[in-house]
Amino acid sequence: MVSKPAPDATRRSERSRRAIYAAALALVGEVGYPKTTVEAIAARAGVGKQTIYRWWSSKADVLLEAFLDLAGQSAQAVGQEADAVPDTGDLAADLKAVLRATVDELFDPRFEVPARALAAEGVVNEQLGREVVAKLLEPQLQLYVARLRSAQDAGAVRADVDPRIALELFVSPLAQRWLQRSGPVSYAYTDTLVEYALHGIAPR
Amino acid sequence: MVSKPAPDATRRSERSRRAIYAAALALVGEVGYPKTTVEAIAARAGVGKQTIYRWWSSKADVLLEAFLDLAGQSAQAVGQEADAVPDTGDLAADLKAVLRATVDELFDPRFEVPARALAAEGVVNEQLGREVVAKLLEPQLQLYVARLRSAQDAGAVRADVDPRIALELFVSPLAQRWLQRSGPVSYAYTDTLVEYALHGIAPR
Amino acid sequence: MVSKPAPDATRRSERSRRAIYAAALALVGEVGYPKTTVEAIAARAGVGKQTIYRWWSSKADVLLEAFLDLAGQSAQAVGQEADAVPDTGDLAADLKAVLRATVDELFDPRFEVPARALAAEGVVNEQLGREVVAKLLEPQLQLYVARLRSAQDAGAVRADVDPRIALELFVSPLAQRWLQRSGPVSYAYTDTLVEYALHGIAPR
Amino acid sequence: MVSKPAPDATRRSERSRRAIYAAALALVGEVGYPKTTVEAIAARAGVGKQTIYRWWSSKADVLLEAFLDLAGQSAQAVGQEADAVPDTGDLAADLKAVLRATVDELFDPRFEVPARALAAEGVVNEQLGREVVAKLLEPQLQLYVARLRSAQDAGAVRADVDPRIALELFVSPLAQRWLQRSGPVSYAYTDTLVEYALHGIAPR
DNA sequence: CCTTAAACGAGACGGTACGTCCAGTCTTGCC
């Protein structure tokens, strides 16, 4: 059995690719993910439907790449070091600062709608979910891992603590409140998370 | 603007309602949420489509009620006290036990597929999301709040800690790993979460 | 096998019957026959749907009875002799006069829409068609038969002519032009039909 | 107001068009016009419903074109001269022959059911009715007009007679008896119509 | 520079499901 010959990526139209990203992000922002259709993306991008199906396997796939592209651009715009957790020596202060910045980002409408859409699709579509985690979520989390390891070296975190788990104490609650709208999100809230995570809730 | 007159709920067919719940849950389990269609639910339930649209506004709405019904039945089956966090006096042990039971439940296929579907839909559909949180998630979380308050009375948790936030230290990481498949879920993992949450990750 | 027991006609609601006739005629006039639904007739008449299905077998049946009722009332209103072809002794003049009156009636909107609807339904639905012919069309045609027989007695029509066929020479062309819109309908046209029918189109 | 852009007729699928004609005629013959649904035509033709709605505005429209196509094919099959009224010089004989052939055709089941359906729909739907008359009925009637004009030239019909009206004396009665089932149709009947029409019913 | 084959825009196609409308039946409670 012969599979369809893979298209020749060298001849791919860059103009179309960018137009599709833009159209996909715009439509998701305007009408929401479920009402965004491949047909509409093609029409808005001035592109044939086949050009989308030639290079992507699904609407979710298009959006994932479009979002990664957007994230990549933003990162470049801010500067190469922007995506690291700061390390001033004061772990609590550093974590609080980053979480506050994250709160702001989570509610930036340019990010919120497509990010929610991808998260939702990933919950139900395992393949996409793993891609989202691997390409979008995990790289972010590794920045916390690095900061926590540095804190362990400095003696600010116990050596027997697993940083990959430890970071979830403050990251996951924030993620859940945002995704599921299960509670209010504020700087006070993220500050509290950092305090509880560092010192525990039991009496010292 | 005239709205459609509300149907008379006293004349509603109980037989149809139950058949629709059963069909919806069965189909979601068999083919997944996105491929579950209102048409298929109606056919499987031996019901006219209009009967579904008369009482529910969407596929997600049907599934939410079906799931609540299922959860209600399960609770009844196990007994009235089943839904409380145990209180043996040993907070760490109690929390670990409950989280271990939750892990089992999360991977019980009868619950997993519809629960994921509702969570995913809730992420993207605010109205449904709020219903899911209010009817499904928050009641569960309040059980932890109660246990933590009891622990505060017993001096096992500091008095200045907000229990509603504290519980997220161990519940949200588990929820996120399950929902987003962002890491392995095991008894060891949940035990660790409880330890970290109680005593913090900083040196004591 | 037992058939459904016939409803007890003595207990039938006269008020409902009349309301249904009125609603049916009104709706056919307003939205046309195909868009007239049993449900709408019931709603407009303030009647349950079952009351219609109890006494009539179809929408067409309702309309036929409603139309017969309307025709009966009109006849009564005009007087008992109104429905005969006049007999002044001048056959040509009498026929022309009746046809001119018929032209007026055919384009009276109170009659036109329901009459067309019944005719159309009768073309395709044999059972109804036979009822329409027997109850509506044939009685009218028999009035021409009577007039033509009288003309035969007076020597104005040949004795070997079949009046039931002869009348069709002027009635059917008019009927067809009206029903099928296959040509203009005017007094001049009907007058011409009478002339041609009486004296033929061949040289005398 | 923006109208939907017209589809590109040059890219239309001939295979689908023919399959739709065949399916429509077959279904109308088998289950009758009212029970023929667009859905069933599409299914039987192996075609998506949208392909029907793309090119036709209604079930009646499909049937009209299918019937015209059928009539066109029949005409071709019989030969180019088949659709003219014969002209042997004997007007009465020619008309009788053509009417007898028409009688046979009217009761040929391949023609009868769709023809009735179109006639019925045309009675109630003015737009379709005018199309039926213009494309189906009037061309046939013009053949009679031609024959009658030839008869006028030969002195067999009075010069002051309007052929377009004269033909209705024998055509319309036949049409009405067939359409409305208002009387028996036989060769004797049509022969009689021709006699009456040529020489009138009054004494000569 | 010119061929030529792939990618492209456009959009028709066979399908599936949508959410609505009605048909005809059934049930409930009033008169």
Add this chain to the structure above:
DNA sequence: GGCAAGACTGGACGTACCGTCTCGTTTAAGG
């Protein structure tokens, strides 16, 4: 028991998109 009301199963409606499949038309590489 007829009635108004209206919920029920069933099924067709006409629409919106899916993902596939031609159509010409660019367009860029290699001859």
